[in-house]
Amino acid sequence: MYETLITSLSPSVSHSLRTLTFYFALSFFLHLVTMSGIQQAMSLLIASFHKYSGKEGDKFTLSKIELKELLEAELGEMLGKASDKSAVDRIFKDLDSNKxxxxxxxxYVTLVSCLTVMCNDFFIKK
Ligand SMILES: [Ca+2]
Structure with a gap:
């Protein structure tokens, strides 16, 4: 969708946007390498959320489809198979605390926090 939008613009505007996007990504990366580990983790948590939340509907929340894509791409099978519709339905229902x-x-951060606590517990018990 982004690429379609960019190519539909005039060549000079399109080039400017591509350049801006490149420098934004470069700036983000350079900033990322100078941050502490926790700051990097926080930035990546925010970026990961918005990578999926902006795909459809309200760009600041995850729909069930966006959550499914996030689970598949970012968490693998930590919460079971994201291809299992009933598992995604259950996770979505559990996370949507304000209904x-x-x-x-x-x-979303609640989910990541809980998973992080579970991982920590797992490594402590080893
Ligand atoms: Ca909600």
């Missing part, structure tokens, strides 16, 4: 039929950033 507005979307997963906002706070609800």
């Amino acid at each position: 507005d039929n979307t997963v906002d950033f706070k609800e």
Whole structure:
């Protein structure tokens, strides 16, 4: 979609946007390597959320489809198979604590926090 939008613009505007996107990505990367580990983790959590939340509907919340894509691409099978519709339905229902039929950033961070605690518990018990 982004590529279609860019190519539909005039060549000079399109080139400017591509250049801007490149420098934004470069700036983000350079900033990332100078940050502490926790700052990097926080930045990546935010970026990961927005990578999926902006795909359809409200760009600041995850729909069920966006959550499914995030689970598949970012968490593998940590929560079971994301291709299992009933598993995705259950995870979505559990995360949507305010019952507005979307997963906002706070609800998403709750998921990541819980998984991080579980990972820590796993490594401590080893
Ligand atoms: Ca919600």
